Amino acid sequence: TRTPVNVTVTGAAGQIGYALLFRIASGHLLGADVPVKLRLLEIPQGLKAAEGTAMELDDSAFPLLRGIEITDDPNVAFDGANVALLVGARPRTKGMERGDLLSANGGIFKPQGKAINDNAADDIKVLVVGNPANTNALIAQAAAPDVPAERFTAMTRLDHNRAISQLARKTGAAVSDIRRLTIWGNHSATQYPDIFHAEIAGKNAAETVNDEAWLADTFIPTVAKRGAAIIEARGASSAASAANAALDHVYTWVNGTAEGDWTSMGIPSDGSYGVPEGIISSFPVTTKDGVYEIVQGLDINDFSRARIDASVKELQEERDAVRELGLI
Numbered sequence: 001t002r003t004p005v006n007v008t009v010t011g012a013a014g015q016i017g018y019a020l021l022f023r024i025a026s027g028h029l030l031g032a033d034v035p036v037k038l039r040l041l042e043i044p045q046g047l048k049a050a051e052g053t054a055m056e057l058d059d060s061a062f063p064l065l066r067g068i069e070i071t072d073d074p075n076v077a078f079d080g081a082n083v084a085l086l087v088g089a090r091p092r093t094k095g096m097e098r099g100d101l102l103s104a105n106g107g108i109f110k111p112q113g114k115a116i117n118d119n120a121a122d123d124i125k126v127l128v129v130g131n132p133a134n135t136n137a138l139i140a141q142a143a144a145p146d147v148p149a150e151r152f153t154a155m156t157r158l159d160h161n162r163a164i165s166q167l168a169r170k171t172g173a174a175v176s177d178i179r180r181l182t183i184w185g186n187h188s189a190t191q192y193p194d195i196f197h198a199e200i201a202g203k204n205a206a207e208t209v210n211d212e213a214w215l216a217d218t219f220i221p222t223v224a225k226r227g228a229a230i231i232e233a234r235g236a237s238s239a240a241s242a243a244n245a246a247l248d249h250v251y252t253w254v255n256g257t258a259e260g261d262w263t264s265m266g267i268p269s270d271g272s273y274g275v276p277e278g279i280i281s282s283f284p285v286t287t288k289d290g291v292y293e294i295v296q297g298l299d300i301n302d303f304s305r306a307r308i309d310a311s312v313k314e315l316q317e318e319r320d321a322v323r324e325l326g327l328i
């Protein structure tokens with residue numbers, strides 16, 4: 001029998017946490033044969049609700065779930081952690097400036113990065129979901145100098161999945177026929193969903209669609225503004241689809257991309273495609289045996305270049321702002 005994998009989830013009492021924990025416990029994060037131990041990190045006000053969720057996890061009698069610990073101490077939460085899902089974050093409230101938002105989140109992700117540095121297992125893999133996800137991941141990574149930088153990733157898989165779904169709807173294809181889609185840049189309204197290298201049942205997606213106006217005026221804004229559309233419709237931000245994407249992100253990272261396909265992950269740039277080294281930007285990546293690699297050699301046309309550059313510029317500005325605040 002396998003030793004359980006320690007999975008830490010922050011913001012466990014939140015709405016994504018509620019959609020996420022039951023599926024982690026049923027094997028959708030790592031695989032249907034991998035036992036897990038859960039550590040739930042919450043702020044003191046969230047502990048009671050997290051205990052309620054833990055009661056329901058108990059009541060589900062998941063065969064793979066080998067323990068649940070709830071704490072408000074990051075050093076306890078990340079002790080021996082193999083996978084960390086950083087979901088809890090400080091949302092932007094009315095009248096909040098970007099600097100206020102970044103420093104509020106710095107107050108969360110800097111100590112969590114340090115606690116990961118000091119306590120996590122050697123093979124720790126970190127996914128940051130809490131927004132602004134890319135820059136929060138950068139803050140946590142900077143506070144964890146003993147952990148290889150590439151273990152800190154940010155979630156753009158929800159954007160990736162949204163883009164696949166929109167493309168399938170436009171072309172009448174099945175989502176399972178779509179491969180090689182890419183989200184570039186920041187998990188924000190500047191993100192760029194790229195279909196120029198994507199394939200639909202083996203045929204080039206951009207050629208199949210053959211409609212640049214749809215691409216520029218419908219597809220890209222629909223994907224980029226989908227989060228706001230969900231809030232408008234549901235009266236609450238996306239939770240189940242975000243949890244699903246977090247599971248997809250880690251599952252793919254650990255278990256590998258399919259032959260001939262790739263996925264999108266926010267990862268520290270190595271300078272590929274002119275994205276400045278060190279910023280956490282979304283790229284097309286393949287994964288194998290728990291290691292990801294940026295897909296190299298893609299031709300970037302002018303349409304794509306302008307959009308990638310705009311999103312990367314925003315990431316550089318966010319990095320400069322957190323640098324000025326002393327957060328990295």
Ligand code: NAI
Pocket residue numbers: 010011012013014015016017041042043045046087088089090091108128129130131132133155156158159187237238239242
């Ligand atoms: P929520 O407000 O329902 O839950 C957040 C939870 O985090 C709360 O229970 C809160 O007590 C907890 N929390 C706050 N600070 C904490 C800390 N320092 N340590 C531990 N827990 C802490 O929010 P929801 O809907 O679950 O979303 C969580 C985050 O995910 C938000 O920042 C949201 O913007 C982001 N998000 C990111 C997406 C992406 O694609 N990257 C998609 C959807 C949401």
